[in-house]
Amino acid sequence: xxxxxxxxxxxxxxxxxxxxxxxxxxxxxxxxxxxxxxxxxxxxxxxxxxxxxxxxxxxxxxxxxxxxxxxxxxxxxxxxxxxxxxxxxxxxxxxxxxxxxxxxxxxxxxxxxxxxxxxxxxxxxxxxxxxxxxxxxxxxxxxxxxxxxxxxxxxxxxxxxxxxxxxxxxxxxxxxxxxxxxxxxxxxxxxxxxxxxxxxxxxxxxxxxxxxxxxxxxxxxxxxxxxxxxxxxxxxxxxxxxxxxxxxxxxxxxxxxxxxxxxxxxxxxxxxxxxxxxxxxxxxxxxxxxxxxxxxxxxxxxxxxxxxxxxxxxxxxxxxxxxxxxxxxxxxxxxxxxxxxxxxxxxxxxxxxxxxxxxxxxxxxxxxxxxxxxxxxxxxxxxxxxxxxxxxxxxxxxxxxxxxxxxxxxxxxxxxxxxxxxxxxxxxxxxxxxxxxxxxxxxxxxxxxxxxxxxxxxxxxxxxxxxxxxxxxxxxxxxxxxxxxxxxx
Amino acid sequence: xxxxxxxxxxxxxxxxxxxxxxxxxxxxxxxxxxxxxxxxxxxxxxxxxxxxxxxxxxxxxxxxxxxxxxxxxxxxxxxxxxxxxxxxxxxxxxxxxxxxxxxxxxxxxxxxxxxxxxxxxxxxxxxxxxxxxxxxxxx
Numbered sequence: 001x002x003x004x005x006x007x008x009x010x011x012x013x014x015x016x017x018x019x020x021x022x023x024x025x026x027x028x029x030x031x032x033x034x035x036x037x038x039x040x041x042x043x044x045x046x047x048x049x050x051x052x053x054x055x056x057x058x059x060x061x062x063x064x065x066x067x068x069x070x071x072x073x074x075x076x077x078x079x080x081x082x083x084x085x086x087x088x089x090x091x092x093x094x095x096x097x098x099x100x101x102x103x104x105x106x107x108x109x110x111x112x113x114x115x116x117x118x119x120x121x122x123x124x125x126x127x128x129x130x131x132x133x134x135x136x137x138x139x140x141x142x143x144x145x146x147x148x149x150x151x152x153x154x155x156x157x158x159x160x161x162x163x164x165x166x167x168x169x170x171x172x173x174x175x176x177x178x179x180x181x182x183x184x185x186x187x188x189x190x191x192x193x194x195x196x197x198x199x200x201x202x203x204x205x206x207x208x209x210x211x212x213x214x215x216x217x218x219x220x221x222x223x224x225x226x227x228x229x230x231x232x233x234x235x236x237x238x239x240x241x242x243x244x245x246x247x248x249x250x251x252x253x254x255x256x257x258x259x260x261x262x263x264x265x266x267x268x269x270x271x272x273x274x275x276x277x278x279x280x281x282x283x284x285x286x287x288x289x290x291x292x293x294x295x296x297x298x299x300x301x302x303x304x305x306x307x308x309x310x311x312x313x314x315x316x317x318x319x320x321x322x323x324x325x326x327x328x329x330x331x332x333x334x335x336x337x338x339x340x341x342x343x344x345x346x347x348x349x350x351x352x353x354x355x356x357x358x359x360x361x362x363x364x365x366x367x368x369x370x371x372x373x374x375x376x377x378x379x380x381x382x383x384x385x386x387x388x389x390x391x392x393x394x395x396x397x398x399x400x401x402x403x404x405x406x407x408x409x410x411x412x413x414x415x416x417x418x419x420x421x422x423x424x425x426x427x428x429x430x431x432x433x434x435x436x437x438x439x440x441x442x443x444x445x446x447x448x449x450x451x452x453x454x455x456x457x458x459x460x461x462x463x464x465x466x467x468x469x470x471x472x473x474x475x476x477x478x479x480x481x482x483x484x485x486x487x488x489x
Numbered sequence: 490x491x492x493x494x495x496x497x498x499x500x501x502x503x504x505x506x507x508x509x510x511x512x513x514x515x516x517x518x519x520x521x522x523x524x525x526x527x528x529x530x531x532x533x534x535x536x537x538x539x540x541x542x543x544x545x546x547x548x549x550x551x552x553x554x555x556x557x558x559x560x561x562x563x564x565x566x567x568x569x570x571x572x573x574x575x576x577x578x579x580x581x582x583x584x585x586x587x588x589x590x591x592x593x594x595x596x597x598x599x600x601x602x603x604x605x606x607x608x609x610x611x612x613x614x615x616x617x618x619x620x621x622x623x624x625x626x627x628x
Contacts, residue, residue, distance in 0.1 A: 050500055076500045077499065077500045078502075078609075079499075079502060079607040079608075079609030079610075079625055079627060080607070080608075080609050102627075103604040103605050103627045104604060104627075195561055195565070198561075198565040199561065199564050199565055248564050248565075251604040251605055251627075252561065254604075254605065255557050255605045258605075258607075258608060259545065259550070259553075259554065262546065262550065262608070263546055274608075274609060274610070275549075275550075275608035275609070275611060276607050276608045276609040278608070416500050417500070418500070419498035419499060419500055419503075420498070420502075420503055420628065421496060421498050421503065422498060446599075447598060447599070447600065450600050450601060489602075
């Protein structure tokens with residue numbers, strides 16, 4: 001990566017440490033607000049080396065940005081916006097940006113719990129992983145068994161998970177454990193192009209490739225017993241985690257709006273430090289259309305995870321010879337970590353609705369927040385943080401400081417440290433598979449040649465990422481989950 | 490002879506640096522570079538031909554749109570593409586003919602999903618040695 005040129009980057013001055021876990025990029029040049037990175041010494045040094053900090057500064061130049069351009073500890077260099085970035089824009093003079101959400105709109109994670117101890121069913125886990133890999137279409141360009149006609153795709157994009165449940169994909173209770181009850185309002189399917197439909201209609205219920213996964217996990221450690229009890233989590237428990245997004249539908253929507261908004265930004269007189277930051281005023285026709293189209297992809301992505309949940313339940317029923325209800329395969333929660341949402345936050349000018357962009361960041365509302373499902377309101381919103389396939393994933397809960405420091409946001413994963421080709425050069429796919437299997441982790445991967453791109457070495461230490469968020473008060477640790485079996489695309 | 494393209498690296502994503510004696514050639518080589526990330530071009534045969542058109546506000550954006558058109562064709566019709574002949578390259582529009590074949594999972598190992606060609610740090614420039622472009626993909 002060292003040989004790429006960066007002359008169009010915002011130049012930044014020395015960082016100022018403003019709290020034990022937060023560094024500030026002071027305002028300079030075209031920056032309207034400072035940049036702030038939640039980090040420790042090691043991560044901030046790395047972010048500086050790969051110029052992710054300049055990307056945080058670039059976002060600080062966009063119109064109507066409130067308080068600061070933020071980054072979570074899992075920050076790494078992205079295209080346009082850094083991955084791990086959070087930025088909130090005022091309704092009256094702010095912008096909305098497809099690049100600030102990303103191509104994989106509403107990529108997210110859901111955690112399904114069970115009432116089984118992993119140790120009780122240890123012998124069946126390789127069979128379960130095999131069954132999941134047969135049942136859930138995964139891999140590059142793979143099509144699913146759930147083919148949606150035009151009207152059904154419209155229903156899914158506007159009515160989301162509740163519609164899928166009415167069609168038999170899931171349980172009525174599932175909607176109580178999904179952000180916004182499984183349907184983001186304001187979706188307009190008429191704005192979704194035929195091309196986006198082409199790319200999306202065959203992919204419902206498919207995992208996709210890259211960093212997406214389906215994992216069988218064991219709850220290895222519980223940090224907060226009260227919260228764990230509220231979330232239905234106990235030590236040794238067997239859980240299943242799903243990580244995927246809106247697939248080709250979202251990719252195409254983002255592609256089209258980055259193009260449209262490049263022209264819209266020029267017309268609105270917005271000077272873009274990087275063309276990938278293409279954006280439009282929230283209240284402009286392009287801004288409103290993007291939100292209504294993005295909402296379709298958000299509902300599609302949640303629906304994708306819902307169909308997969310249905311397939312996971314079926315697979316467990318087959319392997320454990322019992323009904324999904326008897327196995328207690330309930331949803332703990334479902335979060336999207338690439339999304340823009342209108343939310344009310346405290347600002348210097350009082351409480352205001354802001355357009356909060358999270359690109360590789362998770363909503364993290366604390367106890368008592370009205371947008372948290374009632375059953376969790378006394379403890380805080382569950383936050384699911386997927387790790388890499390060899391280490392661990394976390395269940396966290398939203399915490400108070402997130403509301404004052406990060407527009408109700410925390411980290412979303414481990415964050416890459418190694419490029420994909422560098423990982424592939426350093427690590428052989430078949431060796432990695434053998435090593436993980438020696439650790440007792442069953443792997444089913446579509447491809448071994450590119451499996452190494454997702455090797456644990458390519459990611460930051462998730463324990464440290466989660467610890468920074470815990471110490472900074474953006475989220476609190478509830479449980480650590482260890483992979484027992486992984487299905488990769 | 491000048492190499493048609495090389496791969497460049499980014500922490501999360503991958504890019505292509507393509508070379509050519511003209512802008513037209515650079516457009517063709519960037520497409521070949523992108524498809525080399527998806528599957529081994531040696532294993533792809535030219536069985537069918539397809540016409541591709543793209544439009545954008547300027548030449549740099551046109552390069553991104555051209556690559557995104559090809560990704561759409563690849564994903565929506567389950568195709569692998571290999572020969573890219575740009576017939577007409579205007580300032581804001583392009584016409585091309587490409588060839589390839591339907592994906593055969595027995596013969597083709599698909600290495601990656603490319604979500605999109607991005608505008609991030611996009612470069613298209615001329616030097617004394619010819620034309621060069623750099624495009625970053627979201628993978």
